[in-house]
Amino acid sequence: MLTLLLTLSDLEDIINVGKLGEEMMSNLEPLTKLQVLYLKKLPNLKSVYWKAFPFPDVCRIFVLMPSKILIKGKEDWWKELQWEDQATQNALLPFFKSTDK
Numbered sequence: 001m002l003t004l005l006l007t008l009s010d011l012e013d014i015i016n017v018g019k020l021g022e023e024m025m026s027n028l029e030p031l032t033k034l035q036v037l038y039l040k041k042l043p044n045l046k047s048v049y050w051k052a053f054p055f056p057d058v059c060r061i062f063v064l065m066p067s068k069i070l071i072k073g074k075e076d077w078w079k080e081l082q083w084e085d086q087a088t089q090n091a092l093l094p095f096f097k098s099t100d101k
Contacts, residue, residue, distance in 0.1 A: 040064040
């Protein structure tokens with residue numbers, strides 16, 4: 001299982017197309033196997049990725065000590081998520097914003 005833990009307090013973007021350039025962005029293959037993402041103590045975090053999350057195998061995203069929570073994704077993705085319990089889904093639903101147009 002590929003897991004990524006990030007805890008850099010000054011970090012604003014996890015993956016930024018402007019900083020990496022288009023060529024690097026097209027070579028994210030190692031991250032396509034990402035299954036778990038922990039975001040911890042990132043008070044300045046503004047985005048994980050500049051458009052819809054391109055990691056189809058992500059099954060868990062943990063945000064610890066958030067100052068603001070915003071979850072963006074397609075409606076189908078949100079509906080297909082498997083929750084440990086209904087209370088968790090209900091608690092996070094207000095923070096979900098659909099990227100469907």
